[in-house]
Amino acid sequence: MSGVQIKLKLQNVLETSLFNNIVKEYFQNTFPKIFEKYNTTPAKGGIGFEEYSDMSYPMHILNGILPSMIYLEQKLLENENTSELVKREDSDIKMLVKCTLLGITLHDINKLVGKSSLIESLEHFDGIINELGLRLSNEEKNIIKYLIVSTEDKTRYTISDSELPRRRSLDRFIKDYLLEVVHLADGISIPPEESFSHTFYITSKKLRNYFPEVHTFYFHEAPYEVLSRYLLIKFIGQIDGKILLISPRGFIWIGKRLTSKEIEKLLNKFKNEFEKLLLDNLDKMVILTWEKTQLDIFRFFEPTEEFIKNLIKNFIEKNEYFLLEYKLPRDETKKENIKREIEKLKEEGKIDILVLLRAVSNIKPDDKISRKIKNNLKKNWLLDAEEVKEKELKIIGATHRFSIEEKEKLYSEFVKMVKEEYKNSKIDIKELFRTVLAYAYLDNKPIFEIKVHDIGDKQNICSICGAETSIVAKEGVAFGFAPRGFTNRTVVSIKNTERKTCETCLAEVMLRKLIFSRSKDLYAVYIDACDYTTPILNAEGVAKKIEEQINCLRALSNDIFNSYRIVYGYPFKDSKNVMIPFLMAHLQTGKEADFLRRFYELLVFASNTGFKVYLTYALNPDRIKKETFVLDYALYSPEIFDLINPTHSPTTSSKSLNATPNLASTGNLLQKASS
Known part of the structure; x- marks a missing residue:
């Protein structure tokens, strides 16, 4: 994986230039090296601890760093004396903030060196610091080591307070402020234990110990993946406050709560924007060829x-x-x-x-x-x-x-x-959004009740969800279900038999068409592997498997690698180095030759559509490991969606701290909009 670079988009979100500059420098120079070197290093489980849920080490620290930096800045600004020091960009304050970032980064240093003992792992401290290209004074090293060992109860007192600088009462400052910040960063970045909603509940509960007005918005088991993503990002853009964590399933913010009246008004706004999206892409949604005419746009x-x-x-x-x-x-x-x-x-x-x-x-x-x-x-x-x-x-x-x-x-x-x-198959877009939002929760309470549809008979049943409907699915593309978790919501081809689809499923299909074009041979399954809520099983083995497959392909065709660069967890080709939520494509083959042939086809497909390709294991609920491909797509593609673009500031009046809890979505880290 050598030579791979990560570029993280950083915009002003913190209140002071001191914090902005230090955090910006960290994400530009230090975090990319951590991500490249330790991308497949487990933070919680891994070999020997397979029974525990896991997440990658870089994602573990990323989820905690940004909220903890907001908290530290707020604490310093609340105090008149420290507030003045921050505004003057005092050298000691700058040094302590820098040490806090590195303390969070290395608080589980034993995971980075493969040891169980935190104290013994400190022997490798200088080596890791050198690998990261950092030049630290002995005083800074002592502070960081103190923060590392003080994170765990069993090692808290193994480094004496006497090692801390006493001038200007810096030792008190470290114990009163910095230790709490490192604990916050470590505590809120947790792997899932039961479900996504449970994880968000636990995380928001912990954040409420540090911030006032903590709110959550998330989807729970929503079958309409693209529509829910669309609405999720739309809501993110309307939040009045600071967003602490974002996942493909939801987000947590501090600030003003969304009310029922505001949600109703936003649905009208989203309806107009959705109509504009469809109108702007008529040429992608309507078929007028010598062989076929399809005008399903007139359902909307x-x-x-x-x-x-x-x-x-x-x-x-x-x-x-x-x-x-x-x-x-x-x-x-x-x-x-x-x-x-x-x-x-x-x-x-x-x-x-x-x-x-x-x-x-x-x-x-x-x-x-x-x-x-x-x-x-x-x-x-x-x-x-x-x-x-x-x-x-x-x-x-x-x-x-x-x-x-x-x-x-x-x-x-x-x-x-x-x-x-x-005339009998019109789709009410606002009602459509309400149906999707029936799977959404605001502060752990459902926004709308799930609408129970009548089950259709053989002549009038949605071939996707089973609801009663009279709409004929003419286009030939829909998404189906399979009995087990991983293979559900697959893009499939409807062949000779006439199928019918309900309004919501049809809208989901049409939105997916904008992403996938009209290809009939799609191996796309709408599940986020390596999500904030998904365990990483045998993460170390993933990298080895990738190397094996890439080496095989290189032997077959050097031309492939003249055009493509495939590395697990990194942006693909012309993606502008932005990591974003991804889709997984399931592939089961019995022969290596067929596997490699399909791999090549997917590389071509990725090049033609702007997808990213990763190779990983399927994280099935039953934990059966299978070879899979992951297709990553740009949800904010300027050619398709005007949803969220990290290269531009949002136009809403929100401040967004986008610490995306997804292994493949750490690009748009910080955003702030002008009021």
Whole structure:
């Protein structure tokens, strides 16, 4: 793993320049080295302690550092004397804050050197300090060692207070302030014991001993992974206060509590933003090709002539090749003939008519009235010429014959057909969000009651969740369930059999389409491995397994590694070095050759979509270890979502301290917005 670099985005969130500068320097120079060297080092369990839940050592200290620094700064600013020293950037205060950070970093130094004794591990203290490129005075080393041994009860008094500096009562300062801060950092960064909600409850309870107005927001066992992520990040952006911890499942903050009225207002705001998201990505959500027409976007919006005209115009401007030339006949003569005819239609100003008539030809209505309207449309404007065999030329011929004077009538009839087709399957976005938020908890209490849907019969059942529905899933992509925890919520392909899906599941699918595009061969399972709440089993073995697979691939194809850099736990290719929550893809193979072939396919897939690829073990509830891939995606991709972008400050009036409790999401560490 040598040569790997981590860059952590750091923005002003602390109150004073002294704390901002010291913390910034730490995350720029020290923490990346800790992460690179000890990424697979267990903080709690590991070999010999497999019965305990675990987390990686860098994540353990990361979760604790940022809240503890806020707490230390607040304590110093509350005291008139120390407040003045902080504002003057007193050299001793700077030294003590720096020592506190390193004390937190090395408080479990025995885990870093593989020893059980904390005292014996101090023999390696100087070596680790040198590895981190730190130059410390003997006084600073003594303070850090004192903080390390004082974290544990059994070693608390093994280093005498006489080792501490007495000038200006620094020894009292260390014992009265710094010890408490190190205990806070160690205590709140705990691996899960029972469930995510239980972990958040325990963590928030501990934080309430140090901060007033501690609040939690999290999802518990929400089946709608992407929708819940979307809403989670939306709520994060609206918080009035400082966010202490963020996980892909929830966050903890100090400040003003969200009220029921505020949540209702926010749902209206989120509804408008979600509609804008869909409108901005119409070209990714609508299919208008020579072979297929899919207009499920009209489940969310009322079809109008203006809407459809703008939709077609948008497609022509952004996707002219895929709209007009994609999947034309392979025969070069036929293809060139069709392309010449298309050019003639451009000169006649009839390309939009071509697209509309092609949509009429391809669309397959389920509603009786809409089928009747389609038949009338075909009768009026799509009569086939018997001597023309190619479908493309038939539609082009009909477009040539079409009279421009009838354009408005064509649009009007098309709108009627679409309205009839989708009139019984409209999706209320606000109600959709309420359904997802039924799995969310605010301060450990449910925000809304879970709505119990009627179970559908064989003819009207959601193929995903089982709820009663009449919406036909035409697109061919949905997410299904499997009986055991790890393999649930998988993206699968719906084949010949007609399936139906409810409003919420359909919205989840459409949002996933924006992430995954329209690929049919996705091995994506929506579970966060190495999450704040997920044990790391045999973390040391993960790195070895990766090295084995990478060495095999390198032997097969050096070209792969000229294009890709795959290292466990680190950003992939053009990700701008930002770590974010990820998705896991399940892969079971019996042959090594098939495994390597799939690995290569996933590398190509990652390159094409902006995903990150990791190799790790499946952390199943039954703890069966299987080979898996993890696909990491940029939830805030500028091409897809306008959700959260660490390269820009948020536009809300919140201060966000984003210490993400996820092994793969430590990039956007600190954020602060202007009021």
